[in-house]
Amino acid sequence: xxxxxxxLPKDLLSEYQELTxxxxxxxxxxxxxxxxxxxxxxxxxxxxxxxxxxxLTLPExxxxxxxxxxxxxxxxxxxxxxxxTFEDFLDLLSAFSDSATLEIKSHYAFRIFDFDDDGTLDxxxxxxxxxxxxxxxxxxxxxxxxxxxxINNILEESDIDKDGTxxxxxxxxxxxxxxxxxxxxxxxx
Amino acid sequence: MDNVDGAFLSRRVVAVNNPLxxxxxxxxxxxYRRKSSGSSSTKRRxxxxxxxxxxSSGGGTQDVxxxxxxxxTQDGPSxxxxxxxxxxxxxxxxxxxxxxxxxxxxDLSGWKQWRxxxxxxxKRMREEGSVVFSSMQxxxxxxxLIEGMFGTGILSYFSxxxxxxxxxxxxxxxxxxxxxxxxxxxKRTLFLTVYVFVCMCSEIECSVYPPRSRQGLVVxxxxxxxxxxxxxxxxxTYLFYGSYMVESIQFPSFSYSVPIAYLLxxxxxxxxxxxxxxxxxxxxxxxxxxxxxxxxxxxxxxxCITNENAARLKHKSLLYELKTDxxxxxxxxxxxxxxxxxxxxxxxxxxxxxxxxICVLAACxxxxxxxxxxxxxxxxxxxxxxxxxxxxxxxxxxxxxxxxIVITMANFITPIIFTIIISFEDYSPAFEIRFTLLRCVFMxxxxxGVLLFSLWSQIRCxxxxxxCGYNKKLYPCWETHVGQxxxxxxxxxxxxxxxxxxxxxFPRKILVNHCDYALVKWLGQQEFAIPHNxxxxxxxxxxxxxxxxxxxxxxxxxxxxxxxxxxxxxxxxVNNCRPASRPFRASSSTFFFLxxxxxxxxxxxxxxxxxSNTHTHTLSTGYCAHYSEHDSVSNTHTHTHTHTHTLSTGYCAHYSNTHTHTHTLSTGYCAHYSEHDSVSNTHTLSTVYCAHYSEHDSVSNTHTHTHTHTHTHTHTHRxxxxxxxxxSMTQ
Numbered sequence: 001x002x003x004x005x006x007x008l009p010k011d012l013l014s015e016y017q018e019l020t021x022x023x024x025x026x027x028x029x030x031x032x033x034x035x036x037x038x039x040x041x042x043x044x045x046x047x048x049x050x051x052x053x054x055x056l057t058l059p060e061x062x063x064x065x066x067x068x069x070x071x072x073x074x075x076x077x078x079x080x081x082x083x084x085t086f087e088d089f090l091d092l093l094s095a096f097s098d099s100a101t102l103e104i105k106s107h108y109a110f111r112i113f114d115f116d117d118d119g120t121l122d123x124x125x126x127x128x129x130x131x132x133x134x135x136x137x138x139x140x141x142x143x144x145x146x147x148x149x150x151i152n153n154i155l156e157e158s159d160i161d162k163d164g165t166x167x168x169x170x171x172x173x174x175x176x177x178x179x180x181x182x183x184x185x186x187x188x189x
Numbered sequence: 190m191d192n193v194d195g196a197f198l199s200r201r202v203v204a205v206n207n208p209l210x211x212x213x214x215x216x217x218x219x220x221y222r223r224k225s226s227g228s229s230s231t232k233r234r235x236x237x238x239x240x241x242x243x244x245s246s247g248g249g250t251q252d253v254x255x256x257x258x259x260x261x262t263q264d265g266p267s268x269x270x271x272x273x274x275x276x277x278x279x280x281x282x283x284x285x286x287x288x289x290x291x292x293x294x295x296d297l298s299g300w301k302q303w304r305x306x307x308x309x310x311x312k313r314m315r316e317e318g319s320v321v322f323s324s325m326q327x328x329x330x331x332x333x334l335i336e337g338m339f340g341t342g343i344l345s346y347f348s349x350x351x352x353x354x355x356x357x358x359x360x361x362x363x364x365x366x367x368x369x370x371x372x373x374x375x376k377r378t379l380f381l382t383v384y385v386f387v388c389m390c391s392e393i394e395c396s397v398y399p400p401r402s403r404q405g406l407v408v409x410x411x412x413x414x415x416x417x418x419x420x421x422x423x424x425x426t427y428l429f430y431g432s433y434m435v436e437s438i439q440f441p442s443f444s445y446s447v448p449i450a451y452l453l454x455x456x457x458x459x460x461x462x463x464x465x466x467x468x469x470x471x472x473x474x475x476x477x478x479x480x481x482x483x484x485x486x487x488x489x490x491x492x493c494i495t496n497e498n499a500a501r502l503k504h505k506s507l508l509y510e511l512k513t514d515x516x517x518x519x520x521x522x523x524x525x526x527x528x529x530x531x532x533x534x535x536x537x538x539x540x541x542x543x544x545x546x547i548c549v550l551a552a553c554x555x556x557x558x559x560x561x562x563x564x565x566x567x568x569x570x571x572x573x574x575x576x577x578x579x580x581x582x583x584x585x586x587x588x589x590x591x592x593x594i595v596i597t598m599a600n601f602i603t604p605i606i607f608t609i610i611i612s613f614e615d616y617s618p619a620f621e622i623r624f625t626l627l628r629c630v631f632m633x634x635x636x637x638g639v640l641l642f643s644l645w646s647q648i649r650c651x652x653x654x655x656x657c658g659y660n661k662k663l664y665p666c667w668e669t670h671v672g673q674x675x676x677x678x679x680x681x682x683x684x685x686x687x688x689x690x691x692x693x694x695f696p697r698k699i700l701v702n703h704c705d706y707a708l709v710k711w712l713g714q715q716e717f718a719i720p721h722n723x724x725x726x727x728x729x730x731x732x733x734x735x736x737x738x739x740x741x742x743x744x745x746x747x748x749x750x751x752x753x754x755x756x757x758x759x760x761x762x763v764n765n766c767r768p769a770s771r772p773f774r775a776s777s778s779t780f781f782f783l784x785x786x787x788x789x790x791x792x793x794x795x796x797x798x799x800x801s802n803t804h805t806h807t808l809s810t811g812y813c814a815h816y817s818e819h820d821s822v823s824n825t826h827t828h829t830h831t832h833t834h835t836l837s838t839g840y841c842a843h844y845s846n847t848h849t850h851t852h853t854l855s856t857g858y859c860a861h862y863s864e865h866d867s868v869s870n871t872h873t874l875s876t877v878y879c880a881h882y883s884e885h886d887s888v889s890n891t892h893t894h895t896h897t898h899t900h901t902h903t904h905t906h907r908x909x910x911x912x913x914x915x916x917s918m919t920q
Contacts, residue, residue, distance in 0.1 A: 063500035064492060096492060109487065126486075133489050134511065135504040142508070146515050153482045153518070174483045181488035 020094035029189050030093055033058070034086050050089075052082035060187050065132040069112045096187035105185045106175040110168050120165035126151050327351055331759060339717070339762065346719050347755065349782045353730055354751045356465055360458040360737065360744035367454050368741055369427055371445055414582065418589045419676040419740075428676070430668040430739045455738050455797065462734065462790055470783045485510065520617050539614050549606055550632060553599040554639045557592060561643035564591040592643075592674070593681035596636045600728075603632050604721065626720050630785055633728045634792050637678075637735065641796050644674060668739050675736025675743065682729050683750045690761045698765040717766040723782050726754065727789050734793030 008031050016027050035043070037050045037057070052071045061067045071082035074092040084092070094100060095108045113121055115128045127147055134140050142150065158166050158174040166174075175181050332347055415423050423429075489507055527535070567588045587594070607625045616624060648667045694715050701714050733747040 063497050065490060065504075113487070130486065130511070133486065133504070134508040135501075140504060140508055142511065142515075146512065149515055149518070150482065150486075150511065154486055157481050157483045171487075174481075175487060178481075178484040178488045180484060184488050184491045187492050 016090055020090055021097045021100045022090065022094055026093065026097070026189065027090065030090060031086065033189060034089050047085050049077060049083040049085050052084075055082075055084055055089075060189060064187075065136075066112050069115065073108060073111045093187065093189065096185065098186060098188070102176060102182060103172070105182065106172045107168070109175065109181075109185055110171045113171075120167050121171065122165045123151050123155075126154055126166075327354065328755065331755075335759065335762065343717060343719060343762065345782070346722060347758070349723065350726060350751060350755050350758070352465075352469065353726060354748055354755070356462060357730075357733065357744045357748040357751065359461060359465075360733075361742075361748060363458050363461065364454050364737065364741045364744065367450050368447065371450070372447060373427065414586055414589070417586065417677070417680055419673040428740055428742045429672045430741070451741075458737065458744075459734070459790070459794055459797075463787075466783055466787055466790065470780075470787070482514070485514070517617050524617070535615055542610050542614055546607070546610060546628065549603060550635070553603060553632065553636065557595050557599065557636055557639045558643040560595040561592045561640055562647060564588055565644070565647045590677060590681055592640055593678050596640065596678070597681065597685055599636060600629075600633055604629050622720075626724075626781075629721070629724055630788065633724055634731060634789060637728070637731060638792065638796070640674070640678075641671075641735070644671060645800070672736060672739030672743075675732055676740050676746070678732050679729060679736065679743065679746060679750065682725075682732070683754070686725065686754055687757060690757050690765075694761050694765040714767045715761075715765050717762050720781070722758070724785065726751065727782070727785050730786065731789035731793050734790060735796055738797050 008028065013024065013027060016022070017024060020027070022030070034050065037054045038048055052068065052075075055071055056062065056067050061070065064070070068082065070092065071084065072080065074088050074095075075082045075084055076088055077083045095104055110121070113125060113129050115125045116122075121129075130147065130150060131141055134142060141147075155164065155166070158170050160170055160173070328347070328351055332344060332351070335344055335347055412422070419428065491503065604625070607628045611621045611625050614621075648670070697715055700709050729747065729750065733743050736743040
């Protein structure tokens with residue numbers, strides 16, 4: 001399961017093809033890009049990890065406001081530092097690929113938006129989400145009044161059991177009716 | 190940790206926790222869709238959900254495992270089918286898996302094997318075909334560039350433009366293959382062989398008929414006038430209705446009725462447009478258009494964005510959009526809380542403002558009406574006196590184009606008035622935009638209607654002195670005339686688009702970039718306003734639909750026009766414009782474009798139907814009053830006589846008077862007077878344009894006689910118009 005050689009073994013490649021939504025070319029390209037990020041000495045470890053700071057230099061993730069969340073969600077590191085193995089990286093690309101199903105996309109989207117990892121989108125998560133969307137600086141934020149109004153609106157539309165939070169099935173239900181989601185939740189290397 | 194695991198329980202448990210969600214019909218459809226997508230994803234090649242296992246096999250925190258547990262439990266039931274599917278799908282790519290597939294195939298019956306392999310083959314073919322097709326698409330790279338720079342809203346405008354180019358081209362092909370080509374072929378063979386087809390009357394006369402009495406030394410600028418207004422040398426070309434005065438073409442085995450083909454073609458291209466629009470419409474509507482906040486928040490970020498500048502812009506536009514939406518919501522709440530007194534005040538205000546809008550519209554329509562009538566009268570005057578020298582070139586051109594100019598002015602001024610007015614009416618911002626747009630649409634499309642109406646009122650004449658049902662004196666072939674008007678509108682529209690880009694938007698950009706005045710800065714760079722741009726091209730398309738009946742080559746001209754407009758708009762977008770501050774969503778904009786286009790199509794159909802119905806006379810008597818009932822032609826000679834003349838007017842009605850015959854031919858322009866008393870002094874009439882009176886009784890006996898003679902000879906359907914000339918020559 002290692003990426004010791006810079007060339008991907010054939011059987012591994014086919015296995016990846018089976019297990020992800022990516023095509024052969026996409027996997028090979030991903031492998032090439034991943035190896036570029038990997039430091040020289042790490043290449044000889046059994047399952048090397050690329051630290052998050054390096055992953056974030058990819059132009060595809062660089063301007064994404066959720067880049068850190070994406071790394072945390074797809075990382076299998078026990079240190080929770082957002083570092084990715086090659087297989088994590090493939091998982092990421094697979095979820096964001098064109099042919100991934102809506103179900104998988106919405107599942108990962110939910111986890112990305114769930115900033116405190118508690119399994120529901122509560123008002124705090126939603127506020128962070130909106131702040132990510134409008135920009136980081138102070139002057140690009142909505143006023144507290146506007147924010148409260150916006151969160152109330154979102155909850156009114158999506159919180160069906162009225163418990164004040166959005167859970168996964170509620171989220172997937174809302175997403176399934178959103179025409180723009182599938183086209184926007186997409187990263188192509 | 191309990192909390193975490195609870196959150197990622199299987200869907201069924203969640204559903205039980207959430208009985209409300211389960212009851213929602215939309216949730217049921219979602220479940221259904223999941224199920225069906227699960228089974229239909231057989232079509233996908235590399236479907237696998239088993240990879241959750243491999244993800245967690247690398248080890249991880251409890252948290253991660255909990256999440257993966259969700260994936261596993263959910264996929265548990267469908268796992269076996271997935272394995273099955275996988276084995277069937279993957280060998281397409283992998284040599285190792287091919288063996289596996291064969292093994293699996295052995296388990297299947299022969300029929301199923303064959304069916305699945307055939308299915309794979311077909312699917313592969315289709316995919317390859319679609320790849321080839323998409324690479325052949327018009328402007329693919331241009332459109333991708335625009336998408337990357339300006340987003341999907343503006344992209345939808347350009348793909349709409351592409352759709353119109355294709356539609357026009359198809360319309361042109363239709364008309365060309367069924368009307369234009371047969372006529373051209375027939376006319377060519379006319380010179381090669383003997384008259385193959387019936388009553389190609391205009392041909393000889395047309396060769397005599399000079400472009401609007403311009404002979405000898407023609408000043409160069411007159412060619413420009415002709416080119417711009419479709420008169421003169423253009424009038425006799427295949428551009429206009431008048432050239433299709435062929436009754437039927439006699440092929441060796443069958444006869445091809447041109448009028449019927451013409452009429453069917455018109456119906457066909459209108460139907461084609463309708464079906465095509467509806468098809469596009471349905472593909473847009475299948476995506477449920479949702480305007481909710483959830484759609485805006487959860488699907489807000491376009492993860493494809495790789496450009497930092499674009500990302501910054503996206504942040505800004507998202508902030509703006511959210512703010513305006515919230516503002517709108519607040520306004521809506523305020524509206525709901527209005528007191529009765531306030532309501533009263535607002536309704537009266539709206540009422541008066543609407544009255545004012547109606548007044549503005551009426552004034553515009555009246556101006557168009559007056560301008561059309563005036564322009565028509567000037568044109569008629571110029572025709573009658575052959576005194577185009579009376580006006581200078583520019584003035585004459587302005588008179589010709591007066592209706593187009595007035596319409597364009599009205600379309601330029603009224604939107605400005607409307608946007609000012611709407612701010613007083615106190616609607617919610619989104620409704621303001623829609624309502625202004627609605628008024629503009631009405632203005633644009635109704636102005637064409639008014640133009641047609643005023644033209645129609647000129648063409649029609651009182652019943653008493655009108656034997657043919659229309660003003661033949663001024664409009665010998667009114668269909669050609671309407672075609673010319675539409676041609677002028679189309680050309681003018683194109684010129685305006687080009688001129689605005691070149692002389693307004695470009696200087697503005699330079700000013701903004703190089704001047705520091707406050708006013709200039711306030712004005713800012715041009716915004717690419719999608720609704721108005723779309724309205725502009727839909728207006729052109731409506732003209733094309735109306736005009737295609739009278740000017741069969743108009744779709745071809747329109748194709749070329751839109752082809753050029755695409756590049757003009759692309760250049761101005763990339764160089765002169767900044768993206769609109771209020772983004773126009775792709776899903777809603779496509780819907781809007783097609784809705785307006787549909788209105789345009791309906792509007793275009795109405796005049797064609799009305800005109801062809803109320804004037805079945807001119808229609809059925811032929812292209813420019815020729816196509817007549819055969820029996821009446823063969824039976825009564827006086828009738829045939831009349832038909833000849835109705836036909837030949839416009840091109841040249843001829844003198845049957847033998848005295849002046851040579852003279853007339855040389856001027857090539859005049860009238861056939863069947864009226865007896867006026868025959869004697871035809872000299873004075875030679876310059877006067879074509880008055881043809883068809884009072885049959887007053888036709889001289891000898892005349893009728895000669896006609897009788899020739900007709901029996903030619904068996905009624907032979908080049909009717911040549912007959913009198915030949916006859917008079919022999920005399």
